[in-house]
Amino acid sequence: MGVSGGYLGSLMVLKKMALVGDAFSHVALPGLALGLLFHFPVFLGAFAVLFVSAVVVWQLGRVTKLSYESIVGATFTLALAIGILMVVNGQLDLLEALFGDITNVTLFDATTAVAISIVAILLTKMIYKKLVLGMISEELAISKGISVSKTDLLYLLLVSLVVATGIKIVGSLLVGFLVAVPAASAKNISSNLLKYSVMSSAFGAISASSGVLLSNYLNLQSGPMVVISGITVFAVTVALRWKAK
Amino acid sequence: MDNDNDYILKVSNLSVRIQNQAILDNVNFKVRRGTTLAVLGPNGAGKTVLFRTLLNLVPYDGKVEWKGKVKIGYVPQNIAVGDIPISVKEFLSFRDASDVPSCLDAVRLDGKDVSGKRLGILSGGQLRRVLIAWALIDNPNVLLFDEPTTGVDIGGEEPILVMLNELKKSKNMTILLITHDVHIVNEYSDYLLALNKCVNFFGESKEIMNPTVQRTLYGETVCVGAPQR
Secondary structure (H helix, E strand, C coil): CCHHHHHHHHHHHHHHCCHHHHHHHHHHHHHHHHHHHHHHHHHHHHHHHHHHHHHHHHHHHHCCCCCHHHHHHHHHHHHHHHHHHHHHHHHHCCCHHCCCCCCCCCHHHHHHHHHHHHHHHHHHHHHHHHHHHHHCCCHHHHHCCHHHHHHHHHHHHHHHHHCCCCCCCCCCHHHHHHHHHHHHHHHHCCCHHHHHHHHHHHHHHHHHHHHHHHHHHCCCCHHHHHHHHHHHHHHHHHHHHHHHC | CHHHHHEEEEEEEEEEECCCCCEEEEEEEEEEEEEEEECCCCCCHHHHHEEEEEEEECCCCCEEEEECCCCEEEECCCCCCCCCEEEHHHHCCCCCCCCCHHHHHHCCCHHHHCCCCCCHCCCCCHHHHHHHHHHHCCCCCCEEEEEECCCHHHHHHHHHHHHHHHHHHCCCCCEEEEEECHHHHHHHEEEEEEEEEEEEEEEEEEHCCCCHHHHHHHHHCCCCCCCCC
C-alpha cells in the first residue's frame, strides 16, 4: 500500500492535488457506513462510493472547467455530511474505519491489497507519461493523440481504488497521507521524473513498514505511527533541500 | 502563374465559435510550400485558436485543406513546467526520441550540458529551443510556432529566428508563426496574415513597410528597423 500510494501520489502532488487524496478518503465515509450497516466488507462500500464520486468529479471537471480541488472540496463535505447522518442514525462505531487497525487485517485482506496495489501501479505506469505531458501542456498532449480527459478519469479511478484499499490499513482519516506525504518528500530532493517516482514509492514503503514495526514495538496504533514515520522522512528531505540551496 | 501544387495549406471560409462567441470569422488564406507565414494581430484576435484549428484540436466551420503528405510540428506559446521534476532528456523521450543529444544539437544546444537539466530551470531561450527540438523529432515538413520569442531575453531572440530561417532552408520546411513583432514579420517571414477575428490583411510581408497597410493594421505608421544610436 505504501508503494502504490507513493507512486500514484507522485502524480497527485504534481497536479497540485495533494489534499484531494485526503478529501477523497473522507468521501468514502458513507460507503464505510453502508458496509457496517448492512454487514458487507467496508472496502466494497468505500470503493463503490469513491468510484461514483470519481466519475462525478471527472464529469463536473470536464463540463464546468473547475479545478478538481474545488469539486472534490464540495463533494467531500457533502459525502461527509451524509456519512455523519448515517453513522449517527445507525448508531455505528466508526472508530476502526476512521483510524484503521492493521492487527485486524486478515491474510485475504493483505493479499487483496497487494494484488490491487500491483494492478494500480502497472496501470498508472502505462499512463504516467501521458498524465505528466497533459500537465505540462494540454495542447502538446492532444496534438500527440492523447485523450487528456480519459487519462484523467482512469487515474482518478485508480486513486479511488488505492484509497479504498488503504482505508482498511491506516483508516479513512489518515489514508490521504499515503498519497500526499511520500510524494511531497520525494519532490524535495528529485532532479528528474524517474528518481521522483521511484523515491515516492520507496518513501511510501519506508513510512508504512517502519510505522507498522514501531507500532508493534511500542504497542501503539499503526495508523498514526505510519504517519509519524512519513512525516519524519518529510522533515529530513526538507532539511536536505534547505541544505542544498 | 499560380499552381495549386505550390501551396501546402488552403483555408477557406473558416469560422470558429467558442462558448457562443465568434473567435474566427470567415478567414481565408493559403500558404506556399517552403515559405514562412507570419500571423500578426492583437491579443484575443484568434491567432492561437487559428493554430489549434489547423491542428484539428477545435471544431470549426469552413475548410482546412493540407495538401500532400503533411507532418506538423507544433511549438506552443507556453508550457506549465513549474516545479515538475522532469529533465530535458525525459521530456524529449515522451516523443520516443532515440537520440536526444542530436535532437538538441539540431537546435544548437549542448546535449551533454542540457539533457540532464530540469526543464524548469532552463532560461527562456533554452526552453524555446527544447520545444523546437520536441517539434522537430519526427522530421515535420510544417512547423507551427506560437510566439517564437515569448520569455526570451532581447539578445536571445535573434539567434532563434536565424535558426528557424536556416531550418526552413535546409529542410525545405513551411513555417507558420504567430507574432506581435513587426520586426519579425519584416525580417523573417515571406507572407503576412493580419488577423483580428477576420482577415485584415493577407499578402507579402514586405507590404508591412507600406504606410497604407500600416494604417490598415494600426491606424498609424509603425517604426521598423534598428534604433538610432
